[in-house]
Amino acid sequence: MKLDIKGIAILAFIAGIAAFFLLAPAGGVKTVPAATVQTIDGTTLSLDSLKGKPYLLTFWSTTCPGCVGEIPVLEALENKMQGSGFRIIAVAMSYDEPPAIKAMRVQKGMTYTVAHDQSGELAKQFDVRVTPTSFLVGADGKIAVQKMGEWDATELEQKVNELMKG
Template identity: 35%
Template sequence: MTTSKTSRLLAPALLALALAGGAYLAYQSLGARETAPRVDYVLLDGKKADSSQWRGQVMLVNFWATSCTTCVKEMPQIVATHEKFKGRGFDTLAVAMSYDPPAFVAKFAESRQLPFGVAIDNTGQIAQSFGRVQLTPTTLLINKRGQVVKRYVGEPDFAALHALVEKLLAESV
């Protein structure tokens, strides 16, 4: 076989091999999960906290605003989800967006007796850290290993969310 014939046969084989390798890597990355960022925040009660405290728990982080009608509508279901799972290694953090007036957030949290931590993202840094969250509500579900398992933009299907929380609570760290 001449060199030119070998090259013509070898080039498609190398291309096929490269494509197969790329497809394999893309398939592998589907299972890869984004690690939740490390963020510092201050709760409405003045207590300082950070995301390293979430390790070993399943966390629901809900970005919301008092001016968001869907956020206000879904909040009772966020509360019910928290109440249902809180004794089993599950916690919730509601993060009010930077544009939400702190007095409105505090009044909302108090009048609704929110049973979980509420932080105000004054600088927008928390939303930025979680992938430039801009739309509310945006809810993230984080597993015990600190990986973002699901990101909901808009109101979640709470039955499906609860099923996923059950599954994540059953996983080992």
């Protein structure tokens, strides 16, 4: 039996392509779902209304040490990006109580938008399983970066600056 090198190479190539498509992340670059979130101040914020400028959507909890530890990093970024059009929206999980969210906002001096996912529907739409989980969204409404865990201040600022440049 003679080995057909060309035939083996073609089969290996086809198998490689099939594996790529079967193992690649589903959907590729995902677009932010058309959703709304209730801010802790009672206003409704449509994620569609944020298109045109990059933003950070971060899911957090008042009972999550990593989330609370990340607040100064987000606050520093908020201060640096003021006037640029970049926004930070921190979405508290459904199990957080509004009085605890409001108290944390005051205690930590959070000046960026704080919302509450009362029903848990937004976390489901974004498939959030742990906090903090963050999504950097480009001006086109597509998720550019998804991160589970706390941000390093330098890394976050670098990613935001890249998004702002387009």
